[in-house]
Amino acid sequence: MKQQTTEILVIGGGSTGTGVAWDAALRGFQVILVEKRDLTHGTTGRYHGLLHSGGRYVVKDPRSAEECIRENRILRHTHAHCIEDTGGFFVVTPEDEGDYPDRFQEACARVGIPCTEIPVAEALRHEPLLNPRASRVFAVPDATADSFLATHATAQAARLAGAQIQVYHEVVALLVEGGEGARRVTGARVRDLIRDEEVIIHADMVINAAGAWAGQVAQLAGIPVHVIPGKGTMVAMNHRMVNTVLNRCKMPADGDIIVPIHTVAVLGTTDEKVSDPEHLRIEPWEVQLMLEEGEKLVPGISQARVLRAWAGVRPLYQEGFQGESRDVTRALTLLDHQQRDGVAGFLTITGGKWTTFRLMAEVTVDKACEQLGTRRPCTTAETPVPGVQQGHYWLGHRLSEVEEHHLQGELICECELVTRAMLEQAAAHNPTFTLDDLRRDVRLGMGPCQGGFCTYRAAAILHERSVTGKDDAQARPGDADAWDVAYIQSPAHQQTLPPPARLEGFQPNLLLRDFLQERWKGLVPILWGQQLKQERLDALIYLHLMNVDHLPVDGEASPLTDFYHLDPAQIGAEPGQPQASLAEGQALNERAGKEKNQEGQP
């Protein structure tokens, strides 16, 4: 069996894990990071994209708020190009009366969050769709963050500092030595899901940064860690609608934020305790609630087109907590298992939020240093990751580059402006095993048609490159040395690179099927109106025109094929009567008709 040795082994390729790898590598440690899927596949890749000012938690959880505003300031420098400086409003809608706004303002002052009350008229000039019945508006330095890019950039920084990042490597066992009272974690047995082989990684210190999966990882060492998986459901609207992060000025609750991120607005979120972080159901009431609550901030938003719904799961942790997940602290938690459980060489970092990932890494590596008996100061707060010279990204940056360099004819994903070069370079240089991996890299298929046109194009291009590429300069997926991930989303930059050599190992039919299913998963909860019409066009393309459901089966599944499948219980494995009776249909229709008439339509 393949053996590797390192000082620090990090488990989890989300923001926290990559942050830990970066921090530890900067402090001169030998680091290996393993992630069971692609970077950001877990919670990091499924969050709404809000870079908190801390305002959201300032009344309820001032400690967390303090962490947020400190980190907010730092990340604007270290990860500038991963952030859009949208600003944020806390809005007092007619539903949010009471003394909360005053308490909010005082708390912001106490914690040191810049907070300026602005006239409602001014807020409306800035955000014309904002509820005009709002009574007060506070401006705070909220922003939005591209967590995919940020994690890649952090990972790249870690690599440049000597860390090894290994994706599609799943921990199957922790190596534990010693008897009762003197136990020590000395590494992990890891399965390389792509080569289908196991690797033993020996480490002086193992850091569990598996987020919502941290309990499962700790369990491998026999340590009970009760992460409270708090599921958050989000819906993305077809276009931005607002350009400022909008928060309700009230105690945090379901559906009270609207986050403009890239080309969409994300309505979020719910907070439901779930048992399994992997298979998350989206209940119809959750989608309904997001839209109803969204109405209070932006009247009419529920009539706009919804692109997709998804759920992420927060790795919340509060020792001994029994209540609702909404009330669990958002502050980070570092579990020193030596002190807590008598197991040395093993730390679990959990809780927190994207905004505080760097801080989480810092305290974790501080603790690791302490346990390893070395003093090495943290430098991440002063060390920008690659790519910051691009400055903050802005909504129009891709369009602007496509226009300036006349790349219109190169667009493969037309909705999100992904060029052929972006696709090929990401596939060649960033570990890519499914089109979903490319989606996270370059936003492939994330626009209105949800892969309707680009799924075929991308699968076929990857296949074409695997049969027509030049053999001489063979590049393997995962070979990221010569390539700067920080520019992964820049059409102009990717265009300047020589085309990658042969790509390997792509099974086009599997790529197609998996990605269509992956998109379907997020569509089902929100298919009505325009998005249902879009789905029919996509179905016309893939069934009527392509007949992909009758392509020769590849006979194999990707590591993610199962993941993309919907939990059958979610939408009813046996959908009732395949054809509803006409009487039912008519009753339904009369209802619809009645309401339409009230709107003055035929």
Place this chain on the structure above:
Amino acid sequence: MHSISWHSVDHSLDECIKCNICTSYCPVSAVTDRFPGPKYVGPQAQRFRSPHQPHSPDDSVDYCSGCRVCNEVCPTGVKIAEINARARAQIVAERGLPLRNRLLGRNELLGKLGSLAPAAANLALHNPLSRLLAEKTLGIARHAPLPTWSTRGTFGDWLRRTAHRRLRSEKKVVYFHGCATMYYEPFIGQAAVAVLEHQGYEVIVPPQNCCGLPLLSNGEFPAAERYHQGNVARLAGFARAGLPIVGTSTSCTLTLKEEAPELLDREDEGTAALRQATWDIFEWLRALHEQGELRTDFQPIPSSGASLVLPYHAPCQLRAHRVGKPALEILALIPGLDLRESHARCCGIAGTYGYKTEKYQIAMDVGQELFDFVQAQGEAVPYSACDSETCRWQLEHGTGLPSRHPIEVLAAAYGLYDLEQRRLVREAQS
């Protein structure tokens, strides 16, 4: 800076299902790489625009001619042309406007100035040297079909001169002539007045100003708004009194009905009243006909052959009214008229688009489909016909064949108008 609002088009952007039918039918993207197509610059690019950006992220939208073929063919009802018009206005608001576009937007002012000394103005404008100069200094294409000022006086002059001869009647209709009729083609107005009076209507021609379309299509929204408010002030009273306001320029009437209210976000009562009362003249005549009130005392139009072969092009700006092709339906009533309907998408000129040096050839390439159609109708064809003035000038430029407004044809069919000389029969006789 005038802030361009997007909200009235935001919902329509959500209707796009990316099917690219608009791109397939776009006459501009069919002939040039400079325009990536309506879907690209419209609903697709729109998701990347916002008023709070460092600069407008794109400029290829400037190559949209605004012909609205995209709106017509879109199966889901996206208001693509409106999205594009707003995007152009955003660019203008940010970057300012070249003098050339300012000039082209001020059709009325140019008309007025030239009419002070039309012969001299025509000479000054229409000589090779000044055209070369205009191309080099202003960017107005040397060969573009610019209009010529009327040397027989303006339409206003004619109205004043013939005021005593105008029909007085209980039945009244208001005529919106537009700048082209006023300064360049007064005979169109004369034909319109003659046809309306022939139906027994008294024609009221109140003071009016430019509809503002040239400004809107060049992205000068604030100036367009001033023009529009002027027209509301002058015309809404007639609308409230229940009088129809008919126009012979399909672009002017479209602007009063829809473009100005929508692009300028005008929701006031006067704008609404004016909008509701405005008709394309043939749309109104068709309604008259449906009530059985259109006179059908047609006479054969003099022609060299047994019947007059007339290739007819329904201009984009008429199709954008979404009232069908009323001129075609009315002219079809005329005996001995062999109407040939063009299915060309656009003549290319699109208002002032084809006047611009960088767009002249695109406009000619777009128009080729129409020019070919007209030429395919045979040697003996004396005219083409089209409701829009700039399209007629482009048609004449592209085919070498004179072009007529359908109202001239109708007036001729009533025996009121000399189609060749472009003057009223009675005035020619007197």
Place this chain on the structure above:
Amino acid sequence: MRPDLLVIGAGLAGLSAALRATQAGLRVRIIAKGLGTLHWSTGNLDLLGYLPGAPHPVRKPMEAIYTLPESHPYARLGPERIGHCLSWWQKALGAAGLAYRPATPARSNWLLPSPAGAVRPTYLATEAQAGGDLSQAEPMLIVGFQGMRDFYPHLIAENLTRQGYAARAATLSLAVITRRQDSNTLHLAQELERPGRVQELAAALRPLVRPGERVGLPAILGLERHQAIWQGLATALDAPVFEIPTLPPSVPGIRLHRALTRHLEAQGVQIQVGLTAIGFQADRGRILAVETESSARPWRHQAEGFLLATGGILGGGFNSDPQGRFWEVVFNLPLTVPQDRNAWFRPHFLAPEGHPVFRGGLAVDGCFRPVDGHGTPLYQNLWAAGNLLAHVDAIQERSVEGLAVITGMAAAEALLA
């Protein structure tokens, strides 16, 4: 000016109905919101490709009709009537300038390569696509163009090979066809109509083709002069040439649309697009007029009879909202759609049985008149045809064009009766 029949919808169902009604002497007018599904179709006529849940394509669709549930529009018409409609339509299209070919043996489906390299069943094929017949043994050379984003020859060839068909792939530079940087399939088809282009394409292809091979190209072989270009290329190459459809916009679909609309217009049918129906007037069980939105005021369209062919969800004939309500957009007719959103979809996108919601639609009587819950026609002079009909998911069963043509013609015949 008032027509006998107002057809609402300019897709294949509306155009076929108008063709049939015009032929019978009716004055027909067509109004439509925009141009529709034909522009996305393959240009062939799929009659019935798959039965729900069955893994293999239907070989004998006329026989398979007997196995359909009796509520299916095909089952209600029966194979004989369907056969009659199809031969009439094929003849009419021939007159309109487009030749369609049935497969051999008679009354069976063609099996043609899809743009993903799957085997695609269809019933009437355009002549240029019929050359891809997979029952023929000639090896195929699939040729694409570098940088053309809607067609991938290597994928097609590999998948065909894996299914036992001899195929290989090659690519040419797009510069053979166009100097443009940014072209869609329609632009390319128009470029091929320029003088000399076909010869240039033939010259570029010639070194690639091995003796005995047939050449499969993306469906861009001309628009107006398709026949001449397709045949000219085959002659110049001295090898059979066939087309494979592409991502929308689909050139063969556009050819079909053009042929039909021109043919209708030549017979005096007015086709007006860009018109959105916003209301209607009815009196004592008869529709009097439909109103469309215009720049200033509604435009009223009166007629003796009305035929609704607005398509289902995709065509825009239906709309739906988050509460699970579904409605028909012009006349607000009742629809058979499961009320509970939870019963709309199955967990797998490619579920072989399809998704229940897509079988919902407009229920009609034997004469294609929309009916209420008791089976009574709602209006005496309203008929409906095409993909808005209930009890069929045409995309799932691969009957998109067949359903449109057959029910369009059958509805026209019903209203003539």
